[in-house]
Amino acid sequence: MTHLFTLCLIPLMCAIVVQVSQMNPDDINQIWLHLHYNLVSVIICSAFLVFAVTVYVMTRPRSVYLVDYSCYRPPSHLQVRYRKFMDHSKLTGDFDESSLEFQRKILERSGLGEETYLPEALHDIPPRPSMATAREEAEQVMFGALDSLFNNTGITPKDIGILVVNCSLFNPTPSLSAMIINKYKLRGNIKSFNLGGMGCSAGVIAIDLAKDMLQVLRNTYAVVVSTENITQNWYFGNKKSMLIPNCLFRVGCAAVLLSNKGKDRWRAKYKLVHVVRTHRGADDKAFKCVYQEQDDIGKTGVSLSKDLMAVAGVALKTNITTLGPLVLPISEQFLFFATLVAKKLFNPKVKPYIPDFKFAFDHFCIHAGGRAVIDELEKNLQLTPLHVEASRMTLHRYGNTSSSSIWYELAYIEAKGxxxxxxxxxxxxxxxxFKCNSAVWMALRNVKPSSNGPWEDCIHQYPVKLVDP
Structure with a gap:
């Protein structure tokens, strides 16, 4: 059904070829004479055809290629095991016994392993959450990912025409994008953007922005840097809903090189097919479900509402309703439409048909926000354990690295071949x-992992068996 148009076009072309082959020379001569005596009409039609083709070529959306990407792998001395996490939490003296026990339970049920990373300043006793140490973390992860990207692609910083950086909670002056421009001495006319406060889905938003810029600027490269900064955003209070991020969020960063150059198709890994963005901010419950605020004693943190999973479910439903017609085969769309009509017109108790997205996608990179998020999407989308393996293993090895987690997951799939x-x-x-954002990519070749990837030294150990909470 997906190739219905092509299948219908082939018989039509065959019929035309057969018809022409059966024409005698006199008929062909008659056609030539007709064209010869109507030269003006032929010229006008040809000119119109050339004009139409030119307009189409000039105005059609340019293909956006993902040349390569790099995920930052922190040094081993920044790893934080459960016991070290709990010992440091006790030694800070900021948490009461109830909060310590709560964090211990969250850690055990989180799906995180013993090898995730926290920034240097939080390993110290007492921790050093200052502007200077936050800058150090940002420089370490961003420059680490970018150095690896430039080494793997051979692109020089002067080749970059567009730079998009997203980090939700840390927005210094000068900006993070300015820090990158200063470090690599990028050119003065670069189009740079710094996205803040947009949460864990900002990586897809950054890709969408870079895609739009690549439609405007010709023959150039765009770099997207997705990260989060933990140093100044650790919560030192006792409010339970604000302690959860302490247990889930870890150090991570991804740098992505995009191109609109036709010649890069032959070396690129992927082609961007679709970006679909859903925003539920008009609903107060959705707006407040992930909220940065101060607790009763003035300590700042990010509060996660008990309504988070319900809100995420509604956002997901809205997003896939838009994405479905773009990617699902006609057969799945027909079944969905038929059950919808039956529910509306005949029997309200008819269960809506859930499209099988396994027909549309070969691989799934679900944001590693937590074990519950992955479980919920696995159930709602009727996925198999293999489909969510990349998400679970990324959560286990690197924790919730916010907007960069989907790139660690893609690197896992590549590392597994x-x-x-x-x-x-x-x-x-x-x-x-609250937002739910999707990006769809198509592999242009059999993709192998780039050198110095995040799974290079440990992929043989995965997948690991996870203990049920």
């Missing part, structure tokens, strides 16, 4: 606001 030419990948992320 599962990405084949023509495969489609669905990256889906949730963020404060």
């Amino acid at each position: 599962r990405m084949r030419k023509g495969n489609r990948v669905w990256q889906i992320a949730f963020g404060s606001g």
Whole structure:
């Protein structure tokens, strides 16, 4: 059904070829004479055809290629095991016994392993959450990812025409994008953007912004840097809903190189197919479900509402309602439409048909926001354990790295040797606001992992068996 138009076009072309082959020379001569005596009409039609083709070529959306990307792998001395996490929490003296026990339970049920990373300043006793140490964390992760990206692609910083950086909670002056421009001495006419306060789904938003800029600027490269900063955003209070991020969020960063150059198709890994963004901010419950605030004693943190999963479910439903017609085969769309009509016109108790997105995608990169998020999407989308393996293993190895987590997941799939030419990948992320954003990529070749990848030294250990909470 997906190739219905092509299948109908082939018989039509064959019929035309057969018809022409059966014409005798006199008929062909008659056609030539007709064209010869109507030269003006032929010229006008040809000119119109050339004009129409030119307009189409000039105005059609330019293809956006993902040349390569790099995920930051922190040094081993920044790893934080459960016991070290709890010992440091006790030694800070900021948490009461109830809060310590709550954090211990969250850690055990979170799906995080013993090798996730926290920034240097939080390993010290007492912790050093200052502007200077936050800058150090930002420089370490961003420059680490970018150095690896430039080394793997051979692109020089002067080749970059567009720079998009997203970090939700840390927005210094000068901006993070300015820090990158200063470090790599990027050119003066670069189009740079710094996105803040947009949560864990900001990575897809950054890709969408870079895509739009690549439609305007010709023959250039765009770099997207997605990260989060933990140093100044650790919560030192005792409010339970604000302690959860302490247990989930960890150090991470991804740098992505995009291109609109036709010649880069032959070396690029993926082609961007669709970006679909959903924003539920008009609803007060959705707006407040992930909320940065101060507690009763003035300590700042990010509060996660008990309504978070319900809000995420509604946002997901809205997002896939838009995405479905773009990616699902006609057969799945027909079944969905038929059950919808039956429910509306005949029997309200008819269960809505949930489209099988496994027909549309070969791989799923679900934001590693937490074990509950992955469980919920696995159930709602009727996925298999293999489809969510990349998300679970990323959560186990690196924790919730916010907007960069979907890139660690894609790197996992590549490291396992599962990405084949023509495969489609669905990256889906949730963020404060509340947002649900999707990006769809198509592999242009059998993709192998780039050197110095985040799974290079440990992929042979995965997948690991996770203990049920």
